Amino acid sequence: MENKTVAVSLKNITKRFGSVVASDNVSMDIYRGEILAILGENGSGKTTLMNMISGIYFPDEGTIEVNGKETVIRSPRDAINLGIGMIHQHFKLVDVLTAAENIVLGLEGRLNLKEASRKIREICDAYGFDVDPSQKIYDMSVSQKQTVEIVKVLYRGADILILDEPTAVLTPQETEKLFAVLRNMRESGKAIVIITHKMHEVEELSDRVVILRRGKYAGQKATKDTDAQEMTNMMVGRSVELNIKRPEPVAPKPRLEVKDLTVRSEEGIVKLDHVSFTANSGEILGVAGISGSGQKELLEAIAGLQPVETGSVTYIEDDGRREELIGKDPLEIANMGVALSFVPEDRLGMGLVGSMDLNDNMMLRSFREGHSPFTDRKTPHHVAESVVEELQVRTPSLETPVSRLSGGNVQKVLVGREITSAPSVLLTAYAVRGLDINSSYTIYDLINRQKQAGVAVIYVGEDLDVLLELADRILVLCGGKVSGIIPGRSALKQEVGLMMTRMGGSNGEQKDA
Amino acid sequence: MFDFISFIPRAVVQGIPLLFGSTGETLGEKAGNLNLGIPGVMYVGGICGVIGSFLYEQSLPDKAMANGALAILIPLVCCLLGSLLMGLLYCFLTVTLRANQNVTGLALTTFGVGVGNFFGGSLIKLSGGAVPSIALSTTSSFFHASLPFAGKLGWFGKIFLSYGFLAYVAIAVSLLAAWILRRTRVGLHLRAVGESPTTADAAGINVNRYKYVATCTGCMIAGLGGLYYVMDYASGVWSNNAFGDRGWLAIALVIFTIWRPDTGVLSSILFGGLYILHMYIPSGMNLAIKELYKMLPYVVTVVVLVLTSMRRKREDQPPASLGVPYFREER
Numbered sequence: 051m052e053n054k055t056v057a058v059s060l061k062n063i064t065k066r067f068g069s070v071v072a073s074d075n076v077s078m079d080i081y082r083g084e085i086l087a088i089l090g091e092n093g094s095g096k097t098t099l100m101n102m103i104s105g106i107y108f109p110d111e112g113t114i115e116v117n118g119k120e121t122v123i124r125s126p127r128d129a130i131n132l133g134i135g136m137i138h139q140h141f142k143l144v145d146v147l148t149a150a151e152n153i154v155l156g157l158e159g160r161l162n163l164k165e166a167s168r169k170i171r172e173i174c175d176a177y178g179f180d181v182d183p184s185q186k187i188y189d190m191s192v193s194q195k196q197t198v199e200i201v202k203v204l205y206r207g208a209d210i211l212i213l214d215e216p217t218a219v220l221t222p223q224e225t226e227k228l229f230a231v232l233r234n235m236r237e238s239g240k241a242i243v244i245i246t247h248k249m250h251e252v253e254e255l256s257d258r259v260v261i262l263r264r265g266k267y268a269g270q271k272a273t274k275d276t277d278a279q280e281m282t283n284m285m286v287g288r289s290v291e292l293n294i295k296r297p298e299p300v301a302p303k304p305r306l307e308v309k310d311l312t313v314r315s316e317e318g319i320v321k322l323d324h325v326s327f328t329a330n331s332g333e334i335l336g337v338a339g340i341s342g343s344g345q346k347e348l349l350e351a352i353a354g355l356q357p358v359e360t361g362s363v364t365y366i367e368d369d370g371r372r373e374e375l376i377g378k379d380p381l382e383i384a385n386m387g388v389a390l391s392f393v394p395e396d397r398l399g400m401g402l403v404g405s406m407d408l409n410d411n412m413m414l415r416s417f418r419e420g421h422s423p424f425t426d427r428k429t430p431h432h433v434a435e436s437v438v439e440e441l442q443v444r445t446p447s448l449e450t451p452v453s454r455l456s457g458g459n460v461q462k463v464l465v466g467r468e469i470t471s472a473p474s475v476l477l478t479a480y481a482v483r484g485l486d487i488n489s490s491y492t493i494y495d496l497i498n499r500q501k502q503a504g505v506a507v508i509y510v511g512e513d514l515d516v517l518l519e520l521a522d523r524i525l526v527l528c529g530g531k532v533s534g535i536i537p538g539r540s541a542l543k544q545e546v547g548l549m550m551t552r553m554g555g556s557n558g559e560q561k562d563a
Numbered sequence: 564m565f566d567f568i569s570f571i572p573r574a575v576v577q578g579i580p581l582l583f584g585s586t587g588e589t590l591g592e593k594a595g596n597l598n599l600g601i602p603g604v605m606y607v608g609g610i611c612g613v614i615g616s617f618l619y620e621q622s623l624p625d626k627a628m629a630n631g632a633l634a635i636l637i638p639l640v641c642c643l644l645g646s647l648l649m650g651l652l653y654c655f656l657t658v659t660l661r662a663n664q665n666v667t668g669l670a671l672t673t674f675g676v677g678v679g680n681f682f683g684g685s686l687i688k689l690s691g692g693a694v695p696s697i698a699l700s701t702t703s704s705f706f707h708a709s710l711p712f713a714g715k716l717g718w719f720g721k722i723f724l725s726y727g728f729l730a731y732v733a734i735a736v737s738l739l740a741a742w743i744l745r746r747t748r749v750g751l752h753l754r755a756v757g758e759s760p761t762t763a764d765a766a767g768i769n770v771n772r773y774k775y776v777a778t779c780t781g782c783m784i785a786g787l788g789g790l791y792y793v794m795d796y797a798s799g800v801w802s803n804n805a806f807g808d809r810g811w812l813a814i815a816l817v818i819f820t821i822w823r824p825d826t827g828v829l830s831s832i833l834f835g836g837l838y839i840l841h842m843y844i845p846s847g848m849n850l851a852i853k854e855l856y857k858m859l860p861y862v863v864t865v866v867v868l869v870l871t872s873m874r875r876k877r878e879d880q881p882p883a884s885l886g887v888p889y890f891r892e893e894r
């Protein structure tokens with residue numbers, strides 16, 4: 051980094067939340083004209099560290115230098131004035147306001163939305179964005195919202211950009227677009243920091259990687275001098291194996307038969323259009339598709355959470371008895387051994403109660419069991435213990451409210467609980483959304499173990515590479531229709547990608563449901 | 564024939580305290596503070612005005628010497644100060660200490676009514692009258708004064724010009740509040756604070772300051788509703804608990820207007836009209852029927868709630884973070 055100037059320099063930063071040390075004596079530099087990737091496991095303090103630069107948190111110890119001068123960043127406003135803009139993982143946008151209103155939010159002077167809209171269009175033209183300033187946020191897809199966030203930061207004249215897991219909710223095409231924009235910005239001399247879990251993104255985009263481990267600085271590398279294996283080892287602190295296993299299916303027998311399933315949303319839009327397939331026991335059926343192509347509705351219809359217009363879902367027991375699931379309520383379906391673990395974009399939305407602790411969240415599955423009028427608190431406690439142990443959930447104690455855990459850890463709790471309920475059909479959607487690479491592999495491993503135990507797994511994923519490595523068969527959805535079912539071992543990425551966009555919409559620009 | 568020319572002015576004077584209250588409550592709610600203390604605040608606003616006016620009248624050797632400006636200013640300032648204190652108390656508890664808003668609000672209402680009745684009772688004792696009320700007719704006459712030529716304009720004067728100045732203040736304040744919310748940067752920021760304080764904070768808006776200022780201003784506006792009620796509507800006669808459930812009605816009105824102060828102008832008159840409709844409907848001696856008519860404003864609010872939630876238009880929903888305390892480092 052010969053002729054690069056330092057934009058931000060962190061010196062011995064420490065931040066504690068109660069007894070948890072989120073950042074522990076971290077020092078690092080951010081340079082202009084460079085894309086820096088920050089890597090670390092879930093809960094290793096990446097977001098906390100960046101939040102301190104953008105003024106959301108205040109460091110307990112240490113100093114921050116911006117442009118070579120020691121600065122105290124007390125609030126987001128200070129950060130904005132220093133040219134620091136952060137695009138948060140959970141978008142900071144007001145839903146009922148328009149794009150333009152959101153973009154000028156917090157600025158001073160007379161409110162002139164016309165003038166603002168003109169300036170927004172200028173920025174859009176300069177970087178190739180597409181934003182309608184008068185569109186309301188609640189009408190936008192996830193990637194549109196993200197674009198608004200980026201424009202917002204640029205509108206304020208930020209030249210130090212921090213992006214927290216920007217690609218977690220984007221389709222591959224949208225990700226490509228975003229990367230082009232970021233490279234563009236690097237060329238114009240901005241300092242860019244990106245937090246991500248996806249190794250191939252780090253390798254593709256960044257110039258330099260800083261790795262954090264359990265809140266501590268674990269080293270940095272020029273991206274071209276390292277590889278995924280080495281970075282993962284640094285993140286975890288020991289050597290890990292980076293291969294997704296795909297054992298042969300164990301005695302596959304039809305377990306779930308879906309026929310002509312049609313589902314309409316409340317607004318009357320067809321979400322699933324005559325979907326038919328069979329899921330076998332001991333096999334992983336991957337579901338691919340652009341987000342919002344009906345994946346959520348499919349799983350919910352099977353789990354009994356979604357009213358079905360036509361079609362049938364038949365559960366076939368080992369002895370060949372057939373049982374119709376449509377018309378049963380979710381509890382009955384769950385009791386038959388159909389487990390659903392859906393990880394929504396906001397992670398906490400489905401399945402876990404944020405203000406309850408780990409034990410109680412485990413109890414959500416089991417509190418109806420037993421005959422005593424008192425609830426059994428011991429079993430859930432053991433379940434919680436084993437989930438924490440096996441998935442290495444980072445939590446101060448089992449009595450910690452789930453909302454206090456970092457995003458990835460919350461997810462481990464959810465997926466872990468669904469798996470321990472010993473299902474015969476496991477429906478899982480976005481199980482590794484936002485998880486770091488090591489935890490992702492733990493989850494893949496868990497899913498594989500379920501498969502080998504004879505469970506029929508339906509795995510909805512967003513990472514095509516993983517789907518291709520993990521699934522025995524891949525069902526491709528396109529605009530609510532089955533675009534095709536292909537064997538996972540011989541499928542090609544391009545082929546699946548084409549099938550995702552070929553039917554229904556031609557350009558793949560779908561609203562996120 | 565239904566007598567509109569006498570009904571409308573009565574509906575208006577019933578509606579004005581509600582308008583003050585709902586405009587004030589709307590401002591607070593737009594900042595995310597569900598202030599259920601509004602009935603108490605209005606009560607305190609009323610009694611503080613009464614105390615000011617009582618002391619002023621007592622200090623006059625002769626009632627005829629009363630100075631119009633002082634007679635208006637003293638109760639007005641007392642009322643504003645009293646309701647400001649209530650607002651500060653509410654904000655300190657809910658914003659600074661992040662106490663539960665519902666509990667704080669309800670406590671404040673109980674407290675406010677208690678304060679009002681305590682001082683009201685004391686004043687009644689002091690004035691030593693035979694009836695359990697105080698009459699402050701001298702100061703009240705200044706509040707009640709309408710334009711001198713209003714009486715000469717027939718039905719037009721009766722419907723539009725027959726009110727004391729506070730009635731026009733109420734309408735002006737609500738229109739101003741609507742304009743600020745819709746058109747200015749302060750209003751935009753305030754809406755953002757109520758919708759999503761994390762977003763507002765990340766955008767560099769001082770969330771706590773907005774919450775304090777909006778809620779306290781709201782309380783002061785609501786307090787004026789109490790003042791108007793005693794000094795103008797009740798002609799300066801204070802008796803304990805006469806204010807009734809107008810404070811709750813003001814909160815219902817906020818929902819009815821779907822958080823739009825300018826809609827409040829006509830809606831408050833509608834509510835005022837519904838509130839007194841039972842006196843205009845011939846119901847004979849059957850008092851039960853009258854009580855049923857008194858339910859009308861609440862029935863209408865329920866209907867509006869049903870309609871707005873059925874339409875599910877995002878703009879018509881309450882501010883998203885209403886009732887939720889904000890702490891930046893919350894995880």
